[in-house]
Amino acid sequence: MVVSEPVFIGVDIGGTKIAAGVVNAHGKIREKTRAPMLSQASGEEAFAQVRRVVDSIMPDGPRRGPRFYIGVSCPGPLDPRRGVIINPPNLPCWRDFPLAQRISETWSLPAVIDNDANAAALAEAVWGAGAGFSSVFYVTIGTGIGTGLVFDGRIYHGRTGAAGEGGHVSIDYNGPLCGCGKRGCIEALASGPALAARARRRLAEKGESTKIIELAGGNPEAITGQIVGDAYRQGDAVATELLAETADYLAIWLGNVIDMIEPDVVIFGGGMGELLSGWFDRIREKLPAWSINSRCKEIPIVRARYHEDSGIAGGAAVCLHEEMNDR
Ligand SMILES: [Zn+2]
Numbered sequence: 001m002v003v004s005e006p007v008f009i010g011v012d013i014g015g016t017k018i019a020a021g022v023v024n025a026h027g028k029i030r031e032k033t034r035a036p037m038l039s040q041a042s043g044e045e046a047f048a049q050v051r052r053v054v055d056s057i058m059p060d061g062p063r064r065g066p067r068f069y070i071g072v073s074c075p076g077p078l079d080p081r082r083g084v085i086i087n088p089p090n091l092p093c094w095r096d097f098p099l100a101q102r103i104s105e106t107w108s109l110p111a112v113i114d115n116d117a118n119a120a121a122l123a124e125a126v127w128g129a130g131a132g133f134s135s136v137f138y139v140t141i142g143t144g145i146g147t148g149l150v151f152d153g154r155i156y157h158g159r160t161g162a163a164g165e166g167g168h169v170s171i172d173y174n175g176p177l178c179g180c181g182k183r184g185c186i187e188a189l190a191s192g193p194a195l196a197a198r199a200r201r202r203l204a205e206k207g208e209s210t211k212i213i214e215l216a217g218g219n220p221e222a223i224t225g226q227i228v229g230d231a232y233r234q235g236d237a238v239a240t241e242l243l244a245e246t247a248d249y250l251a252i253w254l255g256n257v258i259d260m261i262e263p264d265v266v267i268f269g270g271g272m273g274e275l276l277s278g279w280f281d282r283i284r285e286k287l288p289a290w291s292i293n294s295r296c297k298e299i300p301i302v303r304a305r306y307h308e309d310s311g312i313a314g315g316a317a318v319c320l321h322e323e324m325n326d327r
Contacts, residue, residue, distance in 0.1 A: 012311025
């Protein structure tokens with residue numbers, strides 16, 4: 001008897017866009033689509049948009065043969081066990097919205113949701129840069145810092161589903177105020193906006209000549225993390241120093257992570273994660289100063305496999321738990 005492989009519809013819902021893709025059992029994205037997310041609309045209008053996007057990618061005809069699953073990667077807070085979107089700041093359309101149940105009813109298919117960093121972590125752990133490792137620590141750095149922990153192919157959710165908020169682990173109680181209300185979170189020091197803020201402060205204090213201000217059209221307010229990254233790629237000394245500082249913050253933070261969970265691999269994703277890949281050696285060299293683990297430098301620090309498709313792959317990956325239960 002030939003057992004057909006499952007097919008996953010991975011849905012990536014963000015504050016401004018929805019992407020969806022058909023993903024096979026090996027994490028390969030067959031086809032994909034994207035559309036604006038109506039996050040400011042009513043809950044029903046936003047759900048209708050999700051419905052249009054998923055319908056546009058759902059294979060035609062009766063779904064005989066392979067078993068289909070729909071998985072959603074979405075900003076938190078959400079409750080992955082009940083499949084409920086709680087109150088994400090980026091998705092004001094949904095408050096206590098039972099997204100998994102609504103999806104499941106709409107297409108008569110099993111549906112699962114998880115937060116974007118957890119979902120991307122699982123995709124990397126099973127199909128990507130973490131394949132073959134039993135414990136995976138994933139970090140995505142962009143406008144924020146998200147993290148996910150995967151142990152033996154399962155996301156570690158904690159007691160209520162709120163575990164894995166590594167971006168809000170503080171390394172300095174006198175540090176800059178984070179959006180979450182705490183001080184010195186790694187997100188407030190090493191995310192794209194944090195890098196831009198440090199660049200602005202430094203230029204105001206020292207007034208050095210740098211490509212950063214040139215690329216920002218002379219307007220300090222227009223500086224972004226991406227502009228600092230572009231200046232670094234053009235060999236700018238100030239941008240290079242700002243990125244070295246970012247790498248040092250990350251080394252302190254990773255030292256804490258390693259002392260707590262000693263993962264088999266650390267994976268960096270997101271736009272800034274990609275930018276920082278040239279600094280992985282420096283981070284590794286600095287680790288022993290911030291970890292009591294005598295073998296901390298052995299832990300591989302690698303780039304993520306999935307880039308802009310991490311949400312689609314993540315949505316697909318969160319179906320895996322469900323799929324295993326069905327076997
Ligand atoms: Zn924070």
